[in-house]
Amino acid sequence: MNVDSKGIILKNQKKNQENSGHSPTAHHLLGLAQKHQVYIGLIVILVFGAYLRSYHINYPSIGYHNMKENEYLSMALHYFNNGFSLERKVFFYDDQNFNTYA
Known part of the structure; x- marks a missing residue:
């Protein structure tokens, strides 16, 4: 990529960010969520599994x-x-x- 194409890409990213209606922080967080969606999915599954295992933890065996x-x-x-x-x-x-x- 040459310098001109990088500048055009950066301008397009800024336009998309402005048109999306999100703040820069929210836009950054959305980008991180998309980047790490596999890890977020695994964490959600693990938390849900821990909830299911501990649901009746006080019941007698x-x-x-x-x-x-x-x-x-x-x-x-x-x-x-x-x-x-x-x-x-x-x-x-x-x-x-x-x-x-x-």
């Missing part, structure tokens, strides 16, 4: 398919209530003395 999760949660509950110990204990609701070891 019950059922046969959550057996390992229940074991880890019971150990975490024991550590939270009684502090860390070297013994691996599993909490069962019918064990009043909490003498059950895994």
Whole structure:
């Protein structure tokens, strides 16, 4: 490209920017959004996926398919209530003395 064509291209870009009705900052942001639309799309998908995973995060884990999760949660509950110990204990609701070891 020669110097004249660069000048014409810059003038055309300025005219397009003036005719678009956007401020220079908004025009710059729109250009960045178009340039990085793949990354913006991935971020939107990741945020939506995190929302779906954390939607019912406070629900209890019950059922046969959550057996390992229940074991880890019971150990975490024991550590939270009684502090860390070297013994691996599993909490069962019918064990009043909490003498059950895994």
